[in-house]
Amino acid sequence: MVVQKPGTPRELERYLRPENMAGVGFDQVCAAAGAVRTGTLFNATPQILGVSMNPQIVQPGDVFLGICGAKRHGAEFVDTAISNGAVALITDTAGLEFLPDDFSIPVAVVADVRKAAAKVAQAVYGTNEHCPQLFAVTGTNGKTTTTFMIRAILEALGEETGLIGTIEMSARGQIIPSVLTTPESTQLHGVLARMAQQSVNSVAMEVSSHSLSYGRVDALNFAVSGYTNLTQDHLDLHGTMEDYYQTKAQLFTPEHSSAAVVMVDDPYGARLVDQAQIPTESLSLDENHKHADWRVTELEHSGLGHRFTLKHRDGRQLHTRTALPGMFNVANAALATLMVLAGGVELQRLQQALDAKDPLSVAVPGRMQVVAESPVAVVDFAHNSDALAKALDSVRPGAQGRRIVVFGATGERDKTKRPDMGAVAARHADIVIVTDDDPHGEAPEPIREQVATGAQQAIDSEGLTTELYNVAPRAKAVEFAVSLAQEHDAILVAGRGHEVSQDVAGMDVELDDRVELANALNLHGFVTNS
Incomplete structure (x- = not known):
């Protein structure tokens, strides 16, 4: 039986951006992206209501980004974008070759459209000023479960939450089907602006190596980023484990994050703690780990899951449990807890939420x-x-x-x-x-x-x-x-x-x-x- 997808991509796109946009002048967008105006409509200044890289999903009032792809240039399809409502184009010099002299919408040029995309989206959607607190989780395994746990803890604390990841995107419980583990930067800024419009306070997000490679999380600052582990995967993209690691490590720089919590039970995690350019706390499942800031101790079976204590080298403690089976879910639960703590929650208040709501036992579809x-x-x-x-x-x-x-x-x-x-x-x-x-x-x-x-x-x-x-x-x-x-x-x-x-x-x-x-x-x- 063939599965019917929930709506067309163009219909889905409407849910990935805020409603009732006031609009931003095209000149302001160009300034934010470092784009230079060109063409016969040099003085035209349309109001930009949205931004898209895909001509098929352009909405009325969008600026269309004509990107050079692996096989074709996006500027080749600008007529489709215009028919769907695009009012301006940003492309590169190669893209200009596909435009007639009497092109009907204003144009601006940048050296690298993909790198500029996030800044364009930030300028259009205002995510530099209006954006929920962001928690990012990266690593090979455990991203989805950890983000679900972060969301559950935040909800136990009374926060209005959002989630962006493999299984779903949601804002205050309203689910939007995910298009990618991490959406394109244009969609990501749009959906975060929509969440802010809906009074979402905090968002937990999976950040894949693909999203870092392709600049999908550019122009965002995560309050806390977390690292789970790194094992062989995605070498069809990265070629080597070293490139895979260095791609992940980009998240732990001031350009992307303000603070971090890192599992150090694999060699890459231990290396990342030393390499991270932001305030970082380390976490280990080994209660005898000599260098970890936080350690999992007093571990015991509790049903299919475990009960355990998180101890800091300075004496602070948190007691909690997860009903999800496996030591890797203990790791996910510990990481989620400490990321919320690093986000500014007072320790006693966090302990009360863990005791009252049991958030780390949240069911995660298709995960154990x-x-x-x-x-x-x-x-x-x-x-x-x-x-x-x-x-x-x-x-x-x-x-x-x-x-x-x-x-x-x-x-x-x-x-x-x-x-x-x-x-x-x-x-x-x-x-x-x-x-x-x-x-x-x-x-x-x-x-x-x-x-x-x-x-x-x-x-x-x-x-x-x-x-x-x-x-x-x-x-x-x-x-x-x-x-x-x-x-x-x-x-x-x-x-x-x-x-x-x-x-x-x-x-x-x-x-x-x-x-x-x-x-x-x-x-x-x-x-x-x-």
Whole structure:
């Protein structure tokens, strides 16, 4: 079944900007961006109501940004932008080549349109003066859960909140479907201005390496930025782990952030604390860490989750818990708590909110989401080797139970991690079922084979007793996993989390791991959570 998207991109765009804009003069916008006016309409000064890089989503009164893309120049499509209501154009010298001499809207030129985009948006939407307090979370894994936890803490403190991330964008509980983990700078400034208009006080935001590479968070200042971890991912963009790290490190400079909290339990985090150019506090899960400012201590199981204490080297303490399973969720919860503290909340008031509301137990769609408890059945977004290992270690079967995992690898992404993910699964699970993730434009069979080969090599070379299966399509693989399960086992369906459609050769095919897992459990006579 093909999934229907919620509205067209142009319709969605209306929700990513404030309502009833008064308008800003084009000359003022050009001054903010360092753009130089040119052309026959040099003296025209239209009022700018919005800004867009995409001619298809331009709204009436927009300035259109003609950017040089990988294959085509945006200025080639300016007629579409004008037909949708663009009243001015900012482009580069290459873009001028596509314009006729008698061009019908005023034009300005900058050297790099993408770098100027955030300043244009800031000038149009006024986010330099009217913007909620911003909390940024970056790292390979844990960004989504940590931002959900930050929002939950802030709501427990009585704040009106917003969220921008992989699963959703929301303002005071009103959800807007996300277009990217971090929207384009033009949309990001627009939606933050809309949130300010709606009296949102604070916003928790995921900041991906893509958003830093492409300048999507430029011209914003985060009150507090947090770092979770760095493991192999996105090397199709960055090429090397060093470039991946240096891209993340840009967030921890005065250009982007005022303060930071950094997990130092991986080498990149320890390095980042030393490199950060802003006031930074370090955090470790190791209570014996000699150099961390904050440490997790008094850790004990509490249901599926944990109870723990955060201790500072100066004697300050915070006591809290999370119902979400896994040590990585302890890390997410600790980071979220300390980021809110670093944002200026008084410690005693924060402790009261943690005690009264239990905000760190917030349910996060598709992140260690428990579908059943006998057998333990969990859906998680883990889609790289480190996340997969941690997720598997976090699902605890009964004393005689087995770990069963269903997962695949994404097409048209970093191919080097496919066999490694297979090997990790073979080491951490008793039964491995390799299936399809999002093949995108790749043939799915070779992807599965690459993952399965990595698993088989680990089984053979390390003498593992892991059972290995290659099953497609994904829904069949999930049902097969449940058919093998007994009540004391644990099943992890990993890789897609909250996603409700699978990209197969450019088609969005309806598939929700949570629904498929629940249906399979019911089919085989197990009880699911309501």
